[in-house]
């Protein structure tokens with residue numbers, strides 16, 4: 567049910583498409599999404615990285631199933647690979663990644679500082695990361711979003727990422743996305 571709501575709520579769709587649009591994904595990019603939920607961003611990433619490869623990890627079996635149905639054609643074409651695992655048990659990937667993205671996910675990770683350091687090691691030099699948050703707690707406002715943005719910014723810089731840049735999408739509540747490079 568939560569997955570269905572996430573997939574069909576207009577603001578969820580908009581925030582996922584918006585975050586992917588900020589990443590300047592190239593046709594040959596190798597991308598990892600963490601916590602893909604119903605797989606909206608995965609579908610948009612696959613639409614852009616036509617000759618690349620999209621990996622996704624999510625620790626919910628239900629989400630892997632739902633996102634798998636949504637992205638079935640790209641999975642069959644071996645352009646998308648969805649794995650049932652947690653961010654603290656990252657899969658071994660044979661080549662460095664160009665892009666890592668997580669939308670409304672980092673807040674659930676067991677140890678984001680540690681996991682971001684590990685994720686930095688999966689990116690090629692000059693690789694990019696985007697962490698986005700649209701606070702869903704009761705009474706969330708633009709201030710809640712701004713605070714989430716500051717936290718994501720600090721986590722990224724503490725993990726050694728550089729050139730952090732913050733973007734905001736004016737939904738209710740707003741979405742913040744912090745982008746950075748290795």
Ligand SMILES: C[S@@+](CC[C@H](N)C(=O)[O-])C[C@H]1O[C@@H](n2cnc3c(N)ncnc32)[C@H](O)[C@@H]1O
Pocket residue numbers: 572578582600601602603604605606623624625626629651652653654668669670671674675676
């Ligand atoms: C709020 S949902 C967001 C889903 C999707 N990114 C979106 O914006 O529609 C959070 C997702 O992160 C996943 N998640 C939470 N903790 C995780 C972890 N430790 N490792 C991998 N995925 C995790 C959940 O299963 C869920 O699918």
